[in-house]
Amino acid sequence: MVESALSPAGSQELEDERAFLVEARAALARMYKEVFGREIPVIGGEDNDERFTNEANQRAYELRTRALIDLPDVPLFFGRLDYEAGTIEELDRIYIGRRHVHDGNGVPLVIDWRAPVSVPFYRATRSDRQRVLLRRRYGFSDAAELTGFEDEPLIGTADLDQADAFLRAEIERPRTGPMRDIVATIQPEQDDLVRAPLHPTVCVQGAPGTGKTAVGLHRVAYLLYTERERLSRGGVVIVGPNKSFLSYIRKVLPALGEVDVRQITIDELFNQPAAVPDESEAARVKGDARMARILHRALWSYVGTPTAGILYSKGSQRYRVHDYETVEIVSALRESTRYAPGRVALAQRIAHAVLVLMERRGESPDDRVQNAVARSKPVKELVDAVWPRVAPEQVLHRLFSDADFLAQSAGDELTEDERAALLWQKPARSWKSAKWSGADTVLLDELDDLIERRTGSLGHLVLDEAQDLSAMQLRALGRRCRTGSVTVLGDLAQATTPWAAGPWDRVLAHLDKTDGVVAELDRGFRVPEQIIDFAAKLLPEIAPTLGVPRGVRTVADALTIVETDEQSLVDTLVAACKTDLAGEGSVAVIAADDQISHLRDALSAAGLEPTLLGETDEEMDTTRLVCVPATLAKGLEFDAVVVAEPARIVAAEPRGLHRLYVVLTRAVSRLHIVHASPLPTALSQT
Numbered sequence: 001m002v003e004s005a006l007s008p009a010g011s012q013e014l015e016d017e018r019a020f021l022v023e024a025r026a027a028l029a030r031m032y033k034e035v036f037g038r039e040i041p042v043i044g045g046e047d048n049d050e051r052f053t054n055e056a057n058q059r060a061y062e063l064r065t066r067a068l069i070d071l072p073d074v075p076l077f078f079g080r081l082d083y084e085a086g087t088i089e090e091l092d093r094i095y096i097g098r099r100h101v102h103d104g105n106g107v108p109l110v111i112d113w114r115a116p117v118s119v120p121f122y123r124a125t126r127s128d129r130q131r132v133l134l135r136r137r138y139g140f141s142d143a144a145e146l147t148g149f150e151d152e153p154l155i156g157t158a159d160l161d162q163a164d165a166f167l168r169a170e171i172e173r174p175r176t177g178p179m180r181d182i183v184a185t186i187q188p189e190q191d192d193l194v195r196a197p198l199h200p201t202v203c204v205q206g207a208p209g210t211g212k213t214a215v216g217l218h219r220v221a222y223l224l225y226t227e228r229e230r231l232s233r234g235g236v237v238i239v240g241p242n243k244s245f246l247s248y249i250r251k252v253l254p255a256l257g258e259v260d261v262r263q264i265t266i267d268e269l270f271n272q273p274a275a276v277p278d279e280s281e282a283a284r285v286k287g288d289a290r291m292a293r294i295l296h297r298a299l300w301s302y303v304g305t306p307t308a309g310i311l312y313s314k315g316s317q318r319y320r321v322h323d324y325e326t327v328e329i330v331s332a333l334r335e336s337t338r339y340a341p342g343r344v345a346l347a348q349r350i351a352h353a354v355l356v357l358m359e360r361r362g363e364s365p366d367d368r369v370q371n372a373v374a375r376s377k378p379v380k381e382l383v384d385a386v387w388p389r390v391a392p393e394q395v396l397h398r399l400f401s402d403a404d405f406l407a408q409s410a411g412d413e414l415t416e417d418e419r420a421a422l423l424w425q426k427p428a429r430s431w432k433s434a435k436w437s438g439a440d441t442v443l444l445d446e447l448d449d450l451i452e453r454r455t456g457s458l459g460h461l462v463l464d465e466a467q468d469l470s471a472m473q474l475r476a477l478g479r480r481c482r483t484g485s486v487t488v489l490g491d492l493a494q495a496t497t498p499w500a501a502g503p504w505d506r507v508l509a510h511l512d513k514t515d516g517v518v519a520e521l522d523r524g525f526r527v528p529e530q531i532i533d534f535a536a537k538l539l540p541e542i543a544p545t546l547g548v549p550r551g552v553r554t555v556a557d558a559l560t561i562v563e564t565d566e567q568s569l570v571d572t573l574v575a576a577c578k579t580d581l582a583g584e585g586s587v588a589v590i591a592a593d594d595q596i597s598h599l600r601d602a603l604s605a606a607g608l609e610p611t612l613l614g615e616t617d618e619e620m621d622t623t624r625l626v627c628v629p630a631t632l633a634k635g636l637e638f639d640a641v642v643v644a645e646p647a648r649i650v651a652a653e654p655r656g657l658h659r660l661y662v663v664l665t666r667a668v669s670r671l672h673i674v675h676a677s678p679l680p681t682a683l684s685q686t
């Protein structure tokens with residue numbers, strides 16, 4: 001917070017605001033007590049409906065009480081709007097906060113930022129005042145104590161830069177620990193996306209630090225406010241790239257009063273955890289959309305053509321369904337059903353043909369007879385022979401261990417090299433003992449759905465860092481959200497996976513959300529302009545179609561590049577860390593994955609106390625100095641970042657330049673680059 005920009009401590013007005021905060025807190029405590037003390041209605045009886053209702057009531061009660069807990073480090077309000085008299089019933093002034101607080105007699109003390117009357121807080125400008133006279137923003141200490149406020153009159157001639165100063169102060173507030181919400185300073189272009197309706201799907205392409213993650217999380221909070229009932233039926237899930245990232249964002253939604261949103265990695269979405277790693281080329285092919293067609297062909301190749309009919313006997317009667325009839329039934333079903341229901345339908349259709357024969361002979365069989373025929377031995381034998389029961393694992397095991405089966409299923413979709421990449425060197429003896437990789441679990445999921453359609457749909461799904469998802473992963477995600485909508489967030493320039501699905505229209509098509517709208521954010525809030533400009537030198541090589549992002553701020557001495565030799569690398573690194581640790585906030589050392597443990601040890605030996613990201617769950621909450629493997633840096637940010645040996649980061653993987661772009665764009669205030677090997681060519685050009 002820029003203290004000097006705020007109203008001085010000790011002024012009467014500041015005291016009045018503090019008194020109001022105390023009053024609002026007391027009111028919230030009363031609301032909590034009132035809900036907490038309320039009896040939960042319990043319906044007598046033990047059948048399913050009653051149990052379900054009782055559980056739902058209990059759950060609603062728990063959520064409501066949890067949402068009313070006053071979090072000690074989260075300010076209850078952050079802004080105020082003074083309206084022209086008569087704009088809102090009996091209120092000329094509203095305080096805006098993270099939830100509604102009322103005084104017990106129906107008078108609102110704090111209004112939820114998501115309510116329509118709060119919108120002008122984010123949107124009103126001097127040229128479009130929306131009847132607002134004054135916007136006030138409050139500053140708080142880390143312990144949520146009100147330290148001051150800043151006024152932005154929308155009439156008159158006062159300083160216009162105050163809003164920017166406030167935003168800048170918010171961004172530069174030193175950080176350690178998890179991500180904070182941005183509810184006090186959401187920008188108009190972000191607000192458009194946060195408040196976009198639930199449907200259609202929204203896809204946000206945004207340069208590093210433009211607020212995509214922040215927008216996604218605030219959008220969830222907003223949608224839960226406006227569409228709570230619809231969303232509570234299907235639920236809301238946020239999918240992030242890895243556990244460190246999820247740990248980093250985990251406190252934003254609870255701070256906004258939303259405690260019931262699942263935040264998971266994509267791997268956690270699938271039935272079985274990955275047991276073995278993937279080779280890069282195999283993973284690329286397995287993630288490709290062509291696999292959907294290949295799996296389809298592989299599965300349906302199990303369905304054969306009947307070569308005989310059936311003879312059904314009942315008492316002395318014989319009924320024959322001819323082979324040409326069974327052939328017709330099978331080929332009609334192939335076109336119209338999924339695999340498992342197809343099996344059931346085949347038995348029923350053959351049984352129906354038998355029933356027709358019975359009727360022709362003057363009998364009047366009913367449904368029970370049809371079911372008995374469908375379950376009879378000759379029918380079952382035909383179904384098992386022509387349309388065998390299969391498990392997804394069985395199909396995939398055969399595909400990866402039988403070169404002929406793979407070639408036949410692939411048709412001309414895969415090259416010989418691609419087929420070779422898929423085939424296992426040492427196939428497991430049986431599909432039951434096969435070990436599956438992450439990419440395989442996605443294929444198993446596809447097969448599962450080809451066999452039996454997945455039912456149910458999420459209400460809303462948020463995909464962060466979506467540029468890294470494969471076509472097959474996107475299909476699996478889309479299946480979980482068939483009738484819901486998606487918020488897709490990402491940056492094509494940060495796509496580091498070899499299987500990345502590519503441009504956003506294709507991503508939307510794989511999700512089966514072709515009605516989705518693509519929007520772009522290009523104002524970088526996190527990274528100072530000098531650093532963005534430096535990192536953007538990589539763009540012509542890694543994402544030539546994307547525009548260059550704009551930085552909203554410059555910071556003195558934001559970027560330093562130190563060339564050194566191998567022997568002095570560690571000392572130079574230690575010196576850079578010490579300089580940054582002398583100031584406030586978080587410091588990260590980012591290096592190639594195979595170098596980071598060594599650097600952590602060297603920093604420890606030099607008397608610093610770094611933790612290594614990925615080793616424990618909450619390392620970023622408590623320590624100021626974090627060593628970050630380059631592959632875990634995505635989505636994270638630190639006040640100062642020291643990058644060791646960019647060339648090694650680039651050399652470590654096929655999309656190493658994309659990875660470097662991610663790494664270079666993590667710093668809020670300062671970026672130091674320390675290198676002994678030459679910088680990548682694009683960066684060394686002036």
Ligand SMILES: Nc1ncnc2c1ncn2[C@@H]1O[C@H](COP(=O)(O)OP(=O)(O)OP(=O)(O)O)[C@@H](O)[C@H]1O
Pocket residue numbers: 167170171180181182185186187190206207208209210211212213214215491494525526634635636637665
């Ligand atoms: N309107 C805002 N007010 C204050 N801070 C903001 C605002 N928008 C973004 N920020 C801050 O900028 C930083 C970057 O935001 P965020 O992580 O959401 O960006 P991103 O686009 O997801 O970045 P990346 O592509 O690197 O993952 C965060 O610290 C966030 O709080």
